[in-house]
Amino acid sequence: MLRLGFELARRGYRRYAAYPGATWAGVFTNTFFGFLIAYALLAVFDSRETVGDYDARDAVTYAWLAQGMLMTIYLWGWFDVALRVRSGDVATDLQRPLDFQGYWLAHDLGRALYHAVFRGIPPFLIGALVFDVLVPQDPRVWLAFVVSVTLAVVTSFAFRFLFNLVAFWLIDYRGAATLAMVASTFFSGQIVPIAFFPDWLALAAWALPFAAMVQAPIEIWLGHAQGLELLGLLGLQAFWAAVLLLIGRAVLAAGMRKLVIQGG
C-alpha cells in the first residue's frame, strides 16, 4: 500500500516536472507578484508600526511565503477529477482495485513536492535577496513548518476533491468551482494576511477550514504560534484535513450511486 502510494506520488511529481520551461516562467510570475504584494503591504507600515502581531518585516515575509506556497497549496485550477467525471472515465477509475480518493491524494502529494522545491523556493530566495525577510533560527520551527505545509496540502486537496465532485451533478462545473475558489482564496489568507482582517472577519476566517491551507503554516514560520499554540494549530489543520477528506468520501459515494442509476 505504501509502495503503491509512493509510486503514485512519483507519477504526480513527474507529470509536473516534464515542463521545466513552464516552471521557470511560473517562477517569474510568482516573483513579480511577490514584489507587488510586498510593496502594497509595506505601504501600510508607512503610517503605523504594527498590524496585529505583524510588523513590516513579518508582512514582507508573508508576501514571499504566500507566493512561494501558491503552487504548492494549489488552490486554483485543479480539475482532474471533474474532467474524469464529465468524460465518464471515472467509471473505469472506480473499477480499479485502489482507493479513488487515495489515488489522487498520493498523486497530489507528489505534485506538491515538485512545486514546493521548484516553484516555492526560487521566488522566496529572490525575495530574500531584495527585502529583509524573516528566517526562523530554531530547527524545530522548520520542522513544524514542513509538517504544517504538508497538512495544508492535504486540506487543500480534500477541498479541491470535494468541489470537483460537483461535476456529478452539474454539466458545467466551472461556475460552482470558481465560487469555491473565491472562498478559499480569500479566507485562507492567500491574498491578505488574516491578521489584517477586521476582527469579525478574522474570526470567520479562523472558523472556516481555509485558514488551515495557507495562513497556518505562515503563522508558524513567523513564530506567531509557539509551544502549545503551535501544536494547537497543527491539530486544527489535521482536524480539517480529516473532516474534508471524510466529507469527500461521503459525497463520492453519493455521486457513485447517481452514476450507477444513470448508467443503469
Added chain:
Amino acid sequence: MVETLGIYRRLVGSRIRSQLQYRLSFALTVTGNLLLSGLDFAAILVLFGQVDALGDWTVGEVALLYGISCVSFALTDLAVGQLDQLPRMIREGEFDQILVRPLGSLLQVICADVALRHLGRLTQGAVVLLVAVAYVDVTWTASRIAMLLVAIVAGAAIFAGIWVAFSSIAFWLIDSQEVCNAFTYGGNYTAQYPVNIYGRWLRRLVLFVVPVAFVSYFPALYVLDKPDPLGLPEALQFASPAVALITGAAAWLVWRTAVRRYRSVGS
C-alpha cells in the same frame, strides 16, 4: 478596413450566441468571475481597514485607480483575451491553419472565441468605478469626465498592446504563458495601486517598459487634481493616448516579426 470589421462582427457574434445557450451555467460562471475579480478589491478594502492612506492616496482615490484599471482591462480581456490560447494553437498546429487563410493572423486568433464570462470582471470594475466617482471629493467638470473616458479607452489600448506583444513570446518559447500573465494580469494588478508605493525599478518598469502607469495613475492625478507624489512633469497626465499609440505600434511590430520567423512544429 470596413470589410474586416464586418467579418469581425460576424465571427464574434456566432461565438456570443453559442455561449448564451446554457443560461444557468452562464449565470453561475459570470457571477463566479465577478467575485473572483472582486477579490483584489476586497484586499484593498482590508488594507484600508488598517490605515487611512496608502502612499498618500485615500480609499476613494485608490478605488478610482482600481476602477479605471479594471474596466480598461476587462474591455481588453473581452476583445483580445483569446491570445492566452496562442501557445495551445501553436502546439496543436491550429496556427498553421490560420496562416493559410486570407485574413490577418492576429484578427483570427482574437476572434477564435470571445469569452463572455469576462463580463463579470467588467461589471465588477464598473461598479467600483462608479462608487469611486461618487465618493471622491471632485467637482465633475466636462474636462475631468472626458479625461476619465479617454483614460479607459487609452488604458484598454495599452493593455491590448501589452497582451499582443508578450503573447508573441510564445513563438520563441512555447512554455512562456506565465511570463505573459505577469505583464497582462500583473499589469492590471500593478495599475490598481498608486505607482509611488513601488520600488524604483518597478516604477521605471511601469513608466517606460510596460506603461501601465498611463492607464490609471497619471489620468487619476489629473482627475483628482492631486500633486504627483513622484513630482513628475504634469504633461505626462495627458500622455495616455500617445502612449497607447506607441504601445500599439510596438506590439504590432513584435507580432509581425514573430509571425515571420515562425516555423511550424511540423506535427
